[in-house]
Amino acid sequence: MENPLSEKGFWRLAGLIRDRLCAGQMNRYREVQTQVQHLMSDLAELDAVRRKLILCLARGWTAAASSLADEAVRLFRDLHYTGQEAVKAVEKPEPPVPTVREVLEELLQAEEEFEGLEYNPEDEILSVTTDAVELEGVYLGDFEVQLLIPALGDTDHRSLYQIVALDPHPSVRNDSVTHPHVTDQHLCAGDAGAAIEMALAGGRICDFFMLVRSVLTTYNRDSAYVVLEDWEGSSCYDCGSIIREDDSFYCTSCENEFCGECSSYCHRCEETTCRGCLAPCPVCEESTCNSCLTTCPECGRILCRDCREEEKCPCLEEEPENEEENNDNNSSRSEGGEAAGEDGEVRIVSDAPGASQTGTPVETQTSEERDPETRAPVLTDRLGEAPLLP
Numbered sequence: 001m002e003n004p005l006s007e008k009g010f011w012r013l014a015g016l017i018r019d020r021l022c023a024g025q026m027n028r029y030r031e032v033q034t035q036v037q038h039l040m041s042d043l044a045e046l047d048a049v050r051r052k053l054i055l056c057l058a059r060g061w062t063a064a065a066s067s068l069a070d071e072a073v074r075l076f077r078d079l080h081y082t083g084q085e086a087v088k089a090v091e092k093p094e095p096p097v098p099t100v101r102e103v104l105e106e107l108l109q110a111e112e113e114f115e116g117l118e119y120n121p122e123d124e125i126l127s128v129t130t131d132a133v134e135l136e137g138v139y140l141g142d143f144e145v146q147l148l149i150p151a152l153g154d155t156d157h158r159s160l161y162q163i164v165a166l167d168p169h170p171s172v173r174n175d176s177v178t179h180p181h182v183t184d185q186h187l188c189a190g191d192a193g194a195a196i197e198m199a200l201a202g203g204r205i206c207d208f209f210m211l212v213r214s215v216l217t218t219y220n221r222d223s224a225y226v227v228l229e230d231w232e233g234s235s236c237y238d239c240g241s242i243i244r245e246d247d248s249f250y251c252t253s254c255e256n257e258f259c260g261e262c263s264s265y266c267h268r269c270e271e272t273t274c275r276g277c278l279a280p281c282p283v284c285e286e287s288t289c290n291s292c293l294t295t296c297p298e299c300g301r302i303l304c305r306d307c308r309e310e311e312k313c314p315c316l317e318e319e320p321e322n323e324e325e326n327n328d329n330n331s332s333r334s335e336g337g338e339a340a341g342e343d344g345e346v347r348i349v350s351d352a353p354g355a356s357q358t359g360t361p362v363e364t365q366t367s368e369e370r371d372p373e374t375r376a377p378v379l380t381d382r383l384g385e386a387p388l389l390p
Contacts, residue, residue: 013119013126014103017149021097021203024153028094035086042082046075095202103203110206124149128209129166133179135219138228140179141167145212152200160200161212163187171226180224180231181215189215190223238262238274253277253289268292268304283307283314 049072056065098106111117114128127146134140144164151160162185165178174183181188189196192215199208221227236248237256249263250256251274258274266273266289278287281304288304295302299315307313 009119010104010107011100014100014107016124017103017107017152017203017205018097018100020149020152021201024201025094025097027153028089028092032086032089035082035089038082039079039086042075042079046072046079049075093198093201095198098203103205106203106205106207110209113206114209126205130213130216132167133216135180135217136228138231139169141165141169143179143182143216145209147205147208161187161208163212163216171231173226173230177225179216180219180221180226180228183225187212187215188223188225190220236262238276249274251277253291266292268306281307283312 049068053065053068053072055061056068107117110128114130116129118127118129119125120127125146125148127144130143130145132139132142142165144166145161146164147161148159154160163179163182164185165182168178171177177183178185181190189212192211196208196211199205199211219228236259237251237254238258239262248257249260249272251258251263252271253273254277256274262274264273264275264278264287265271266278267286268288269292271289271291273289277289279290279293280286281288281293282301283303284307286304292305293302294305294308296308296313296315299313301313301315303313
């Protein structure tokens with residue numbers, strides 16, 4: 001930025017501002033002309049309806065006359081709206097365009113009030129810098145108020161100036177909100193908006209900068225983009241709500257910050273953990289973090305470390321029942337009876353003495369070992385060496 005310290009530079013800048021103000025005044029006259037043109041167009045349409053109605057009445061065209069009456073009602077409503085807009089354009093307050101000397105005095109006063117006035121001749125931007133702003137204990141930094149001189153002739157005063165944060169301390173909710181009343185470098189002036197427009201229209205440059213500074217150093221909770229209560233702190237990683245430093249909880253598993261509603265703790269290591277990093281142990285059903293979960297060495301089932309150390313896995317409780325069932329099956333076989341082998345043979349178990357020469361109580365009978373004449377089964381001993389008579 002260039003600061004025109006010479007008197008000649010100030011005179012040149014004052015003349016440029018006055019020229020833009022004169023162009024803005026001509027734009028207001030053009031707006032009045034536009035509204036009058038709209039009004040004349042509506043009147044022309046209404047006159048056409050009048051002539052058509054005369055013809056319908058002369059020839060007795062009732063249906064056509066009814067349609068034209070509806071069209072006339074619409075035009076009356078348009079005329080009412082267009083007339084109001086034309087009146088607003090004509091009656092809009094129009095301060096007189098200041099002289100070059102009056103603009104120069106405003107520039108010199110602004111330089112003294114803000115201890116410096118900066119001007120960029122390439123972009124035609126005139127700016128001042130405020131002191132550091134702090135509202136209700138929240139530090140926001142200093143701001144640069146930039147006045148776009150080429151836009152002085154525009155009717156939209158929001159495009160005339162912008163607020164740039166030189167040491168940004170934006171809200172944690174929205175990075176584009178650098179001040180409770182500034183978003184995307186545009187100021188929500190509130191009740192001061194009309195006074196700012198009048199100051200710009202009248203070429204009162206110093207008054208304009210002072211009014212903007214007053215808005216920046218004042219806090220109005222009802223018109224704030226982000227209230228100061230939600231300005232600082234951090235955002236909950238889960239729900240996105242703003243949490244203050246004293247109310248935030250750090251998850252040791254995913255290493256993010258959470259609010260009280262989205263955080264909990266591991267029932268084994270008692271470390272603070274978010275709800276998303278906790279899982280119930282399948283055995284004890286207690287909330288457990290990933291670090292405290294392990295697997296059973298016997299069956300591979302996932303469970304917490306406490307359940308593993310205390311041998312609470314269900315597979316360990318099933319083993320005694322299986323052993324008891326095996327013992328019952330063995331005792332039933334020792335009492336005698338029949339059992340089927342894997343090859344389809346029927347084995348006869350007998351405890352009778354002398355059942356075989358070897359004393360083995362197990363005899364074997366197959367469907368192929370039968371007497372060819374009587375078809376009676378032929379019994380042999382276990383080794384098949386000596387036949388036994390039935």
